[in-house]
Amino acid sequence: MNNKYKILLVEDESHIVNLVKALLELNGYKVISARSYVEAITLYASYIPDLVLLDLGLPDRDGTELLAEIRKQDSIPVIILSARGDEAEKVRSLDMGANDYITKPFGSAELVARVRSALRHSYQIGRASSVSDGVFRLDGLMIKYDSRQVFLDEKEIKLTQTEYNILALLSEHSGKMLTYSAIIKAIWRECCSDNSKKKLQVNMANIRKKLGINPGESKYIINELGVGYRMNGENR
Amino acid sequence: MRKFKKANINKILKSILIMLSSLILAFAAAHLLVDVFNIGGQVTALFIFVVFIVSVFTEGYVYGILTAVIGMLLVNYAFTFPYFEFNFSASENIMAALVMTALSVMTSTLTIRLKVLQRIKAEADMEILRANLLRAVSHDLRTPLTTIYGSSCAMFENYDNLNDGQKLELIKDIMEDSDWLIRMVENLLSITKIEDSKGSLNIIKTPVVLEEVIDSVIKKFKKRYPGIKLDIDIPQEVVVIPMDAILIEQVILNILENAVKHAHGMTRVKLLVYVNGDKAVFEISDDGCGIEKEKIGDIFLGQSNFENSGCDSSRRNAGIGLRVCSTIISAHGGKISCESKRDRGTVFKFFLYIDGDVDFE
Numbered sequence: 001m002n003n004k005y006k007i008l009l010v011e012d013e014s015h016i017v018n019l020v021k022a023l024l025e026l027n028g029y030k031v032i033s034a035r036s037y038v039e040a041i042t043l044y045a046s047y048i049p050d051l052v053l054l055d056l057g058l059p060d061r062d063g064t065e066l067l068a069e070i071r072k073q074d075s076i077p078v079i080i081l082s083a084r085g086d087e088a089e090k091v092r093s094l095d096m097g098a099n100d101y102i103t104k105p106f107g108s109a110e111l112v113a114r115v116r117s118a119l120r121h122s123y124q125i126g127r128a129s130s131v132s133d134g135v136f137r138l139d140g141l142m143i144k145y146d147s148r149q150v151f152l153d154e155k156e157i158k159l160t161q162t163e164y165n166i167l168a169l170l171s172e173h174s175g176k177m178l179t180y181s182a183i184i185k186a187i188w189r190e191c192c193s194d195n196s197k198k199k200l201q202v203n204m205a206n207i208r209k210k211l212g213i214n215p216g217e218s219k220y221i222i223n224e225l226g227v228g229y230r231m232n233g234e235n236r
Numbered sequence: 237m238r239k240f241k242k243a244n245i246n247k248i249l250k251s252i253l254i255m256l257s258s259l260i261l262a263f264a265a266a267h268l269l270v271d272v273f274n275i276g277g278q279v280t281a282l283f284i285f286v287v288f289i290v291s292v293f294t295e296g297y298v299y300g301i302l303t304a305v306i307g308m309l310l311v312n313y314a315f316t317f318p319y320f321e322f323n324f325s326a327s328e329n330i331m332a333a334l335v336m337t338a339l340s341v342m343t344s345t346l347t348i349r350l351k352v353l354q355r356i357k358a359e360a361d362m363e364i365l366r367a368n369l370l371r372a373v374s375h376d377l378r379t380p381l382t383t384i385y386g387s388s389c390a391m392f393e394n395y396d397n398l399n400d401g402q403k404l405e406l407i408k409d410i411m412e413d414s415d416w417l418i419r420m421v422e423n424l425l426s427i428t429k430i431e432d433s434k435g436s437l438n439i440i441k442t443p444v445v446l447e448e449v450i451d452s453v454i455k456k457f458k459k460r461y462p463g464i465k466l467d468i469d470i471p472q473e474v475v476v477i478p479m480d481a482i483l484i485e486q487v488i489l490n491i492l493e494n495a496v497k498h499a500h501g502m503t504r505v506k507l508l509v510y511v512n513g514d515k516a517v518f519e520i521s522d523d524g525c526g527i528e529k530e531k532i533g534d535i536f537l538g539q540s541n542f543e544n545s546g547c548d549s550s551r552r553n554a555g556i557g558l559r560v561c562s563t564i565i566s567a568h569g570g571k572i573s574c575e576s577k578r579d580r581g582t583v584f585k586f587f588l589y590i591d592g593d594v595d596f597e
Contacts, residue, residue, distance in 0.1 A: 087482060105418050194442050198476055198591075201445035205474050208447070215447050215468065216454025225452045225481045 004030040005119055008049035010040045010066065011081065012059050016104075020053065020111065027112050037061040041069065051119055054098075055081040056089065064093055071097040077118040081106075087226040094179045094228070101177070117233045121175035136171045138232060141211075141220050143171050152211055162187065163207050166200070170221060175233025177224065204229065251294040255303050262286040262307070266315055279315040280332045283307035287336050291343035295351075300340035308333040373424065373556060380413035380420075419493070423560045426486055430567050437567035441478040443591050446470060446509065446516065449481050453488045453507075461496055467506040475509075476591040477516055483564045484588070487572075490557040491520045491584045499524020499582060515570075515587040523581040532574055536562035561586075 007024055011017050012035045021031045032047050034040035037060045044052070052070060056063035067078055080093045080101040090101050099118050102111055136143040140153040148164055150157045159167065165187050170178060181192035184200055208218060222230045266279045287307055291300030312322055312329050323329060387406040391398065398406070430437050450470055457466055477484075488507065495505045502524035509518050527535065536558050565572040565586045572586035 105414075198443040198445070201443075201448055202474050202476070205445050205447050215451040215470065216458065218451065223448055223451050225448060225485055 004028060005051065006030045006032060006047055006049045007051045007053060007115065008040065008044060008047065009033040009053045010035075010037075010058065010063070011053070011055040012036065012057075013055075016055075016081075023108050023111055024115065027116075029115070035059070037063075037066055040066055044070065049076065050123070051076060051115065052078045053081060053102075053115070054078055056093065064096060067093060067096055067098055075122075077122045079114060079118055090227050091179050091181070094177055095181060099176055117175050121233050136174070138171070138174065138220060143168060157210050159207065159210060160203075163203055163210070166203055167207060170229060170231040174231040177228055177230045179228040183228065247295065251299050254293050255290050255299045258286045258290050259303065259306060259310075263310060263314075266311075270315060280311055283311055284332075284336055284339060287340045288343055291340045292347055296348070297341060297344045300344045301337060304333075304336040304340040308336050369427075369556070369559070373420075376420065376556065377417070380417050383413040384410050384417075420556065422486065423490070423556055426483055426560050427563055430483070430563060437563065439480045439483065439564075439567045441480060441568065443476045443478050444481045444484075446475040446477055449479075449485055449488070450507070450509070452481075453485055453492075456485075456489060457492055460493070464496055465504050466492070467504060469506070470509045471511055475511060475516055477588050478591050479568055479588060480564075484568070487561045487564050487586070488518065488520065490561050494557060494584075495520065495522035495524060495582070499526075501525050501579075502581070511590060512587075514589055516590045517585065517587045519583055519585050521581060521583040526578045526580055527574070527576040527582055528578070529576075532576060535574055536572065 005028075007029050009017060009020055009024075009031055011020070011033065014035075017033050017035075021033060024031050032043055032049065034043045037058050040058075043049075054063050054066060058066070063080070067080075070076070070078060077099040078097070080090065080098045081104055082090055082093070082101050083104050093101065099121070100114055102114050134145045136145070142151040143149070144151075145168065148168075150159055150164065150167060166183065169183060169186050180197050180200060184190060184192050184196045188196060188199075190196055204221070204223070208215075208221070211220065213220070220232055222232060224230065262282055262285075266282055269278055269282065284307075287300060287304045290303040294300065308329075309322070311332060312324070313320060316323070316329060387410050391403060391406050395403075430439050447470065450468065454466065454468065457464075492505060492507070495502060499505075499522040502522045505520065505522045507518070507520050509516060511517075561584075562572050565588075568588055570586055570588045572584070574582065574584050576582040
């Protein structure tokens with residue numbers, strides 16, 4: 001493939017740059033790297049990348065400023081590289097429009113999978129799970145948006161209004177990480193509080209139960225503790 | 237922040253309660269002295285005693301001095317001639333007032349000094365614990381770093397002389413030991429996150445559905461140890477527990493990992509959660525080699541000597557991992573314990589308080 005996806009890597013640690021660059025180039029992507037906010041802005045304008053991998057701790061400015069700057073003009077996928085334990089930071093950057101995040105330290109398979117998934121989600125190319133004719137399909141799961149019905153392996157699953165709304169919302173954004181507050185705002189039109197988070201989790205538990213999913217085995221909805229949920233973006 | 241304020245209000249209320257009840261008791265006792273025993277001359281002494289008591293058991297100067305003033309007025313008004321009116325001219329009354337106030341100030345000063353000393357002692361103990369931990373950690377860090385540094389150097393310098401099998405072997409060692417380092421650093425981060433500089437524990441609890449945590453635990457465990465069978469038994473109904481989910485997940489993973497790494501001869505590991513009254517009890521059991529009785533006592537202290545315990549002396553990190561577990565659980569107001577039988581296996585058990593109020597829509 002000579003028309004490679006261009007990825008802008010914004011990171012100031014040279015060892016991590018080497019690593020990520022090697023990994024992504026091995027997988028057929030073209031990588032441009034920037035070490036600071038200023039450099040990233042320049043390279044972004046001249047190369048017009050297809051995806052940005054962004055480390056939040058930049059030497060000159062906070063990485064979220066770059067995210068805000070990109071979101072002002074573009075909807076291209078942005079993946080945050082963040083340290084573990086900073087759930088609040090992850091949530092903040094997701095709510096600011098980042099598509100996903102990868103926790104440092106990360107494994108090679110994880111990095112490549114996230115990049116691929118974000119690209120698919122944004123450019124709809126070769127996307128296995130798809131919405132066509134108002135129907136969402138992912139493995140055995142099928143959602144008919146017009147009649148508000150959910151099927152699992154051809155069998156209809158009876159969901160409550162709220163449960164259906166949550167599932168439909170996740171499926172419409174499949175592949176993208178949705179934070180608790182984003183889901184709560186969309187479903188209940190209210191602010192994210194402890195109580196509404198609890199409500200969401202209880203509904204989620206019921207959805208899993210109705211879909212017959214045991215803990216640890218969910219292949220449709222991925223649960224990121226302390227952050228939110230993501231509908232799987234690819235068939236496996 | 238709100239919690240801090242609440243604790244402060246509680247403290248003030250408690251002090252006021254101590255002050256009022258002592259005064260009322262003293263007033264009643266003074267009545268007895270005057271009316272029944274007819275020894276009214278000792279009333280002043282009685283109130284001096286009350287001022288002393290209040291100064292000892294309350295914080296700061298305010299309550300002691302307040303008690304002295306009220307006590308002095310009471311004695312003056314009710315128990316000294318002329319009865320039931322204030323008389324500030326009699327020299328003995330003024331003397332009593334001065335003695336009471338001076339006593340209260342002096343006692344309060346002593347009490348405050350004592351409390352400062354106690355705090356300094358607690359801080360020093362904390363410092364010792366911290367230093368021990370630091371020593372254990374530095375020691376534990378050196379081993380994987382030696383492997384990582386040595387293996388990569390060997391490969392960099394002798395790249396052409398090593399065959400593929402040797403290279404793979406070295407790379408695998410680097411991978412495994414750095415994976416271990418990652419886990420170690422996560423544990424250290426958790427400790428620093430919840431223990432502030434004074435050694436008190438700070439966490440932010442949010443209500444979390446148990447299933448979410450278990451789901452995440454299982455997924456991570458399976459990814460790390462695909463070959464190990466993990467039995468799960470959790471309640472069917474929805475259980476909500478106020479907690480920091482990331483930290484509790486780490487506790488469970490640490491204990492599970494401990495079982496995998498240290499319990500030699502283990503064939504299965506089981507995670508059981510059940511509700512008992514207002515508590516959710518977590519039990520993680522293995523059928524491995526067990527831990528020696530003498531070592532269980534300080535298993536949660538994070539001392540480096542734990543590395544030699546049980547039947548397994550090969551691996552490190554158990555100490556620090558369990559210390560993190562106990563810190564996290566106590567920060568949640570729960571309790572963690574460990575039972576073990578030689579050659580039968582080990583059970584780690586901890587509980588957290590649940591949130592009874594579950595609404596469904």
